[in-house]
Every structure is written in structure tokens, then in C-alpha cells.
Amino acid sequence: DSGVTQTPKHLITATGQRVTLRCSPRSGDLSVYWYQQSLDQGLQFLIQYYNGEERAKGNILERFSAQQFPDLHSELNLSSLELGDSALYFCASSLSTGGTEAFFGQGTRLTVV
Amino acid sequence: GENVEQHPSTLSVQEGDSAVIKCTYSDSASNYFPWYKQELGKRPQLIIDIRSNVGEKKDQRIAVTLNKTAKHFSLHITETQPEDSAVYFCAASESGGGADGLTFGKGTHLIIQP
Numbered sequence: 519d520s521g522v523t524q525t526p527k528h529l530i531t532a533t534g535q536r537v538t539l540r541c542s543p544r545s546g547d548l549s550v551y552w553y554q555q556s557l558d559q560g561l562q563f564l565i566q567y568y569n570g571e572e573r574a575k576g577n578i579l580e581r582f583s584a585q586q587f588p589d590l591h592s593e594l595n596l597s598s599l600e601l602g603d604s605a606l607y608f609c610a611s612s613l614s615t616g617g618t619e620a621f622f623g624q625g626t627r628l629t630v631v
Numbered sequence: 632g633e634n635v636e637q638h639p640s641t642l643s644v645q646e647g648d649s650a651v652i653k654c655t656y657s658d659s660a661s662n663y664f665p666w667y668k669q670e671l672g673k674r675p676q677l678i679i680d681i682r683s684n685v686g687e688k689k690d691q692r693i694a695v696t697l698n699k700t701a702k703h704f705s706l707h708i709t710e711t712q713p714e715d716s717a718v719y720f721c722a723a724s725e726s727g728g729g730a731d732g733l734t735f736g737k738g739t740h741l742i743i744q745p
Binding site: 551622 | 665667673674675676677680720732733734735736737738
């Protein structure tokens with residue numbers, strides 16, 4: 519157990535819908551990262567928050583957004599879902615910013631039908 | 632942005648032999664290079680990492696080497712065991728700079744043949 523908790527574990531939804539994925543980082547970790555894993559694109563960095571503020575953006579679509587709350591948990595919002603958004607979404611946390619070990623959660627498997 | 636290339640995509644070795652996975656990166660500002668192991672259906676787990684001020688790091692049967700000039704780094708697993716079978720990802724990031732997210736390679740599926 520990495521100490522990073524993601525909910526839900528599985529999510530099935532229809533095209534055009536909106537979903538929210540939730541992540542609770544390890545106790546004491548200030549950085550939260552979101553990654554998307556698909557068979558054709560591999561593991562792709564989406565976005566990072568550090569102590570409540572957006573720190574870095576990767577290949578995140580405009581239909582996707584995230585935030586980190588005062589208690590440091592984070593949510594990833596995916597809207598206007600398309601079939602191609604089906605993937606495994608991982609959250610990771612680390613003590614500070616880059617250069618420290620990032621611990622991954624178990625992931626949320628999103629299936630868009 | 633950073634681009635990480637990883638080879639081979641699949642590697643099959645006999646149990647007890649060594650396995651080597653190689654990665655190259657493009658951004659000279661990258662200074663942190665972790666390796667993750669991912670078993671089927673599970674989360675990626677860090678197995679070893681190296682920073683740009685170090686050329687080599689070893690942890691039991693696992694070692695990582697870094698050549699900053701050539702911008703490549705490699706994972707070496709010796710005396711492979713069945714439990715080493717998994718997908719291995721290399722990654723790079725610029726710690727302390729603006730973009731801290733890890734850029735991953737496409738992964739290497741390591742198969743240990745009994």
C-alpha cells in the first residue's frame with residue numbers, strides 16, 4: 519500500500535458525460551500529480567499541484583481540469599467525455615516538488631461507452 | 632518539452648541471466664531519473680532512481696547508470712528471477728525547476744523465462 523488513495527476504482531460512463539476522480543495523497547505529501555495511462559500513449563503526465571496551487575501542466579486536454587483543496591486532496595474533472603478518454607488514471611504524490619520519490623495510487627479505470 | 636525514448640519494448644531473458652533496458656532523454660535540464668516497475672493491473676512502483684550529479688547507483692541486483700553527456704541512462708538487473716517479470720518504465724524530470732512532472736518512456740515488457 520503506497521498510502522495514496524484513489525476513488526472510485528472503476529467508472530463506466532457514456533460519451534458526453536462528466537466525471538470526477540478523487541485522490542488523497544500520502545500524509546505529509548504536498549505535491550499531487552495526475553497521469554493518464556493508455557495502451558497506445560503509455561503513461562502521460564497531465565498536471566501537478568503543489569500545496570494547493572497548480573505547479574506544472576503536461577498533456578492535459580482543455581476538457582479536463584483539476585484542483586487541490588486545502589486538505590491537500592485533489593480532484594480531476596473530465597468533461598464531454600469521448601471514447602478515447604477511456605484509460606487508467608493515476609494519481610501520485612510526493613513530499614515536495616520534483617526530484618523526490620512519487621508514490622502512485624491504485625488508479626481509476628475509466629471506461630467511456 | 633522533454634522526450635524519453637526507451638528500448639527494447641520487449642525483453643525476454645533466461646532466469647539467472649542479466650537484463651539491460653536503455654533510455655535516452657532530450658532535455659539537458661532534466662536532472663532526476665527514476666525507474667518504475669509495474670505489474671499487470673497494479674500501480675507503478677519506484678525501484679531505483681538517480682540524479683544527474685551521480686553516474687551510477689546500485690541496490691542489490693538492480694543498478695542504474697547515467698551518461699549526462701550522451702543523455703542516456705540504463706537499468707541493469709542481474710541474476711533475474713521470475714518475480715522480475717513486469718513492465719519497466721524509465722522517466723525523467725527537472726527537479727527544482729518549473730515542470731516537475733515525470734516524462735515516461737513507453738515501457739519495456741520484461742519476460743523471465745524459467
